[in-house]
Amino acid sequence: MFTYNKDTFLNINKIIFSSLDIREVYQTMSNELSKIIDFDRLTITLITEDNNLYEAFVVQSKTREDTYIKEGDLYPMKDSLMEKVVQSRKPVIVDDTAKSQFATDVFLFKEGIRSRLGFPLVYKGCIMKHQKLFHIDEKKYPIEFKERIIGSINFGSRQKRHYSKKHVDFVSKIAPQLAMAIENTRLFNRIKDAEEKYRNVVESSPDIIFECTSDGKFFLINPSVEKILGYSVHYFYDAGGSILSLCHTDDQGQVLREILQLLHGEKDSLMDFEFRVVHKKGNIVWLSLEAIPIKQDNKIIGIEGFCRDITDRKKLDELKNSLIRDVTHELKTPVAKMEMAIDMYRRSFAIESESTGEKELHLYNLLQNNVSRLKNIIRNVLDISRLESGVERLNISDFTFVELVDQVIHELNPIAIQKGNTITHQIPATIILKADREKMYYLLVNLVGNAIKFTSHGRIDISFMITPYGFEVSVKDTGKGLDDEAIKHAFDKFYKETPSIPGSGIGLAISKNIVELHNGCIWAESGGKGKGAKFTFRFPTCHLMKQAT
Amino acid sequence: MKDLLIVEDDPEMQEFYRDMLKGEQFSVTYASDGEEGLKEMKGKKYDLVILDILMENITGDRLFALLRKDKHYKEVPVIMASSLDKQTYQCFQALGKVSFLEKPFTKEMLITEINKYL
Numbered sequence: 001m002f003t004y005n006k007d008t009f010l011n012i013n014k015i016i017f018s019s020l021d022i023r024e025v026y027q028t029m030s031n032e033l034s035k036i037i038d039f040d041r042l043t044i045t046l047i048t049e050d051n052n053l054y055e056a057f058v059v060q061s062k063t064r065e066d067t068y069i070k071e072g073d074l075y076p077m078k079d080s081l082m083e084k085v086v087q088s089r090k091p092v093i094v095d096d097t098a099k100s101q102f103a104t105d106v107f108l109f110k111e112g113i114r115s116r117l118g119f120p121l122v123y124k125g126c127i128m129k130h131q132k133l134f135h136i137d138e139k140k141y142p143i144e145f146k147e148r149i150i151g152s153i154n155f156g157s158r159q160k161r162h163y164s165k166k167h168v169d170f171v172s173k174i175a176p177q178l179a180m181a182i183e184n185t186r187l188f189n190r191i192k193d194a195e196e197k198y199r200n201v202v203e204s205s206p207d208i209i210f211e212c213t214s215d216g217k218f219f220l221i222n223p224s225v226e227k228i229l230g231y232s233v234h235y236f237y238d239a240g241g242s243i244l245s246l247c248h249t250d251d252q253g254q255v256l257r258e259i260l261q262l263l264h265g266e267k268d269s270l271m272d273f274e275f276r277v278v279h280k281k282g283n284i285v286w287l288s289l290e291a292i293p294i295k296q297d298n299k300i301i302g303i304e305g306f307c308r309d310i311t312d313r314k315k316l317d318e319l320k321n322s323l324i325r326d327v328t329h330e331l332k333t334p335v336a337k338m339e340m341a342i343d344m345y346r347r348s349f350a351i352e353s354e355s356t357g358e359k360e361l362h363l364y365n366l367l368q369n370n371v372s373r374l375k376n377i378i379r380n381v382l383d384i385s386r387l388e389s390g391v392e393r394l395n396i397s398d399f400t401f402v403e404l405v406d407q408v409i410h411e412l413n414p415i416a417i418q419k420g421n422t423i424t425h426q427i428p429a430t431i432i433l434k435a436d437r438e439k440m441y442y443l444l445v446n447l448v449g450n451a452i453k454f455t456s457h458g459r460i461d462i463s464f465m466i467t468p469y470g471f472e473v474s475v476k477d478t479g480k481g482l483d484d485e486a487i488k489h490a491f492d493k494f495y496k497e498t499p500s501i502p503g504s505g506i507g508l509a510i511s512k513n514i515v516e517l518h519n520g521c522i523w524a525e526s527g528g529k530g531k532g533a534k535f536t537f538r539f540p541t542c543h544l545m546k547q548a549t
Numbered sequence: 550m551k552d553l554l555i556v557e558d559d560p561e562m563q564e565f566y567r568d569m570l571k572g573e574q575f576s577v578t579y580a581s582d583g584e585e586g587l588k589e590m591k592g593k594k595y596d597l598v599i600l601d602i603l604m605e606n607i608t609g610d611r612l613f614a615l616l617r618k619d620k621h622y623k624e625v626p627v628i629m630a631s632s633l634d635k636q637t638y639q640c641f642q643a644l645g646k647v648s649f650l651e652k653p654f655t656k657e658m659l660i661t662e663i664n665k666y667l
Contacts, residue, residue, distance in 0.1 A: 028561050281620075325633065331654070332632035339653035342564045348568075543604065 008036050012174055025181060026513045030060055037167060041113050041156030043069060044121070045082055046147070048183070048308040055083050057182070061111065061156075068107040079103035085118040085152045092118045095161045098162045113156035117163035119171045121179040124329055149178055149339070208287075210236075211294065211304040214245055220304075221320045227286075228309045230280025248276035248284060263300055264292055274310065276330050286314040324386055336363045338371050380506045383442075384493065385512035394436040395475065396519055398545045401431040408444045412452060420457035421477075423448065427464045431471075439514045446507040447475040447535050455479030470520065472546050474536040480525040482533050490524045511537075518543055550635050551667045553577045554595040556586035556612065557630075558604045562652075566599075569656040575663070583607025587615070597666055599650075602631035610641065617644045630654070638662035 030042055044057040053074045061067045077083045081306045083093045094116035097105040108116065123145050152177060154382040155163065158508065202209050202222045203243035208229075211220035218236045226232050229246070236243065247255050255275050273289045291305025343366070346352065351364045358529045369390070386392045402425075409423050416423050443460075453461045465472045482490065489495040491512040496505040515522040515537045522537040553575045557563050563579050570577055578595070579588035584606045590598070599617070600609035606613075609629055614631040624646060632652040639646050648664050 325570070326603075326636075329632055336557075336632045336653035337561055340655075342566060343653070343655050344568050 005243065007194065008032055008169075009173060014179055025058075029178075037155065037170060038157060038162065039155040040158045041067070041108070041111070041154075042158075044151060044182070045075075045154065046151035046177075047077070047082075048074065048084060048119075053077060054080070054337060061388075067069060067111060069104075071443060072548040075104075081105075081118045081154065083150055085120050085148055089120050089122065089149055091120065091171070093163045093168075094118075098160075108156060114160045115157045115162040115168055116427050117155045117171070118152045119154070119168070120149050120173055121153060121175055121182065123148045123150045124176060125184045127509070143277045149181060153178060183264045202325055205306070207254075209309040210306070211302060213302040214300065219302075228279075228307075229277055243339070245346070246277050251275040259291075260304065262291060262303055265300055268292070270305065274314075282312070285516050286311045290319075320389045322392045324389065324391070327385075328382050331382070332375075335371060335375050335378060339375070342368050343372060380510060383508050384506050384513065387510060387517070392517065393440065396434060397437055398432055398434050399437050400429070401433045401464070402427040402429045403442065404433075404441060405436065407447055408441065409462075412445065412448050415449075416452045417458065419452060419455065421452055422462055423452075423460045423462070425462035427462065431464060433543055434545040435518055435539065435543045436514075437470060439517070443511050443514050443537070444473075444475075446511050447537075449478065450507065450535070451475050451477035451533070458532075466544070470538045470540040472536050473536045474534055476532065478532045480533075481529050481531040482524060487524050487526060491522065550574060550576045551596040552593070553599065553663070554580060554586065554589055554645070555582070555599045556580045556583060556604070556609065557599070557601045558582045559601065561625075562601065566659075569659050573660065575667075583609070583612045586612060590616070590619075590622060595625065597626050597663060598622075599628045599630055600631060602629055613641060613647065629663050654664050 012029055012032050015025055015032060022314055023070050026044065033039070033042070039062075041059075041061045043059045046057045047054050052076055055074050055140055056069045056071055059067055059071050077086070079102060081104055084102070092100055093274065097109040097116065098115050099111070100106050105116070112257055128459070129392065129538055133360060141311055153171065153172075156168070157163065194500045205222060207221070208225045209216060209222045210225075212218045216492060218239070221233050221236045223233060225236060231246075244256060258267075258270055258273055270291045273291075275287060277285045277287055279285050281423070285418040288310045289305060289307050289309040291303045293300040294302040349360075350356070351361065356364075362452060405425050405427050409425065413423060447486050448460060448462065455477045456479070458474065461479045463474045463476070465474070492506045493509040497510075512522050518539050520537055520539040520543075522535065524533060525532040551574075552665045553570075555563070555566050555577060557579065563581075565587055566577070566579075572620065580589045583604050586600070587607065588628060589595075600612055602609035603641075609631070613627055613629065616625065616627065620623060626646040626648075628648050628650055629641070630650040635651055646666070648662055648665065650658065650662075654662075
């Protein structure tokens with residue numbers, strides 16, 4: 001039986017575009033179809049992306065419940081009716097499955113199906129050259145109109161030679177719409193999946209993820225905010241621009257300044273910006289903010305980013321800090337008193353005056369030198385513990401590099417001259433660094449001080465170079481040099497190539513820590529014993545403020 | 550003669566102060582901890598206060614914060630003397646008329662610091 005009914009046909013078309021749930025569409029559609037086209041079995045199969053397999057998208061059999069082909073399963077294309085349909089892009093009719101023209105005929109024959117009609121589903125639509133799910137800019141992403149075969153719709157009948165040109169003509173009227181509906185569904189599902197994935201990431205993140213307009217209205221904030229700050233997401237959506245008042249009063253000014261800099265385009269991003277917020281219950285929560293501006297047509301319209309709860313880390317830092325502070329006090333106080341006692345002794349007994357005996361003066365100097373050595377060691381040990389404990393933060397400022405170098409040379413020159421050394425540098429006066437000046441000072445004093453220590457009647461040169469990886473500062477001397485073993489261990493704590501030379505043996509370890517705090521690296525080079533040494537550290541370009549002209 | 554109050558819980562440090570300020574034109578009073586210092590200041594207005602920082606009972610920084618809230622001591626110069634790094638207490642600079650003396654210091658350093666205010 002085959003009847004062409006215009007109403008039913010229009011009905012089918014309506015159904016096809018009525019819903020994005022293709023299985024739901026299919027159910028109503030197959031009911032309509034069965035009114036006009038005879039089938040005992042109906043399947044829609046779709047080709048997988050690699051074209052080797054096909055998926056049974058929907059299966060409906062009137063002959064038996066337990067069919068060979070099951071919905072959602074994948075089957076090989078090879079030797080199937082589907083393969084022929086896909087390759088020829090034309091409908092294929094099987095008059096009698098008993099002849100086993102296709103591998104699948106055998107199974108369908110067993111299920112009582114004797115004839116088959118496979119009809120290609122060709123999608124005639126636009127395909128984005130660059131698939132991007134959101135905000136499609138047609139100028140950037142050209143749209144291409146293309147025909148693509150996505151699968152087939154297949155009918156099966158218990159009668160032999162059941163399907164004819166009439167059926168083919170009819171199916172050809174609904175197949176393009178069906179193909180489009182299926183493709184739309186797949187695209188919709190892909191978008192839905194992507195959206196769900198994105199939403200899951202945002203909602204399950206332990207950090208606060210947010211997006212807000214330039215006047216402080218939130219249009220995205222995830223539930224973590226309630227866990228961290230006690231206020232629900234609705235509080236933020238409704239609060240408008242008043243959210244700044246949640247910040248600790250001492251931090252509000254700084255938070256506002258940083259955000260405004262971002263909104264005015266004076267900064268490209270905020271990284272690890274730490275501030276305090278008052279929890280709904282009144283306790284202080286430390287947050288670390290990373291944010292970037294949201295741009296539309298090159299205009300900044302808001303900011304987006306995330307806040308991490310760093311309260312526990314802050315508490316631990318505080319604990320470490322107070323421990324280091326106490327140890328510092330305990331170690332430094334007796335040494336300080338010894339130094340003061342030595343000074344008091346000098347004044348009380350007029351040491352260094354002409355009447356002082358040689359032995360007295362010698363003992364006095366011995367005491368003074370060793371106390372000062374002990375003091376330096378303690379200072380270095382405390383410095384390295386502070387650096388290694390991770391509580392030490394960079395205090396970044398902009399400064400002219402050459403001024404720092406001149407200061408270091410000025411301070412170390414007297415000792416250099418005593419040893420017959422000359423210190424030179426080739427630092428361009430235009431270089432401005434964005435780094436921790438005090439730590440850079442220590443770094444240079446340590447490197448130049450070492451160079452002086454191991455060089456007699458020689459030269460020490462400080463140079464600067466910009467490379468693709470950042471900028472490099474080298475301190476090169478003509479002194480004792482280093483062997484391979486010393487180069488390997490130069491930055492180890494307490495490593496001293498010559499134990500008799502005074503020093504704590506941690507100056508270079510501290511230097512390495514300072515360089516690493518700036519995300520840089522440091523290394524030593526030498527031509528070998530007696531051939532001088534060169535210590536170089538490299539900082540990433542972000543620490544090079546500008547090169548004034 | 551100007552009145553100086555030195556709040557220092559370490560008797561040896563007190564000895565250094567005595568030695569260094571010997572013969573100087575100041576009248577010096579010593580308090581052996583924060584509480585005693587506070588009591589001393591309630592009874593008399595000193596011209597300058599030298600505070601040790603790490604002390605039992607009331608620490609020097611706490612004492613300093615209390616002083617700045619007291620109407621009699623709002624403007625009185627304070628020298629904080631400690632073996633801690635100067636930058637640790639940089640934040641107190643905002644409260645005015647305060648300087649830091651890192652231990653160890655010499656007689657000359659102490660006198661210079663006092664003379665800044667008196």
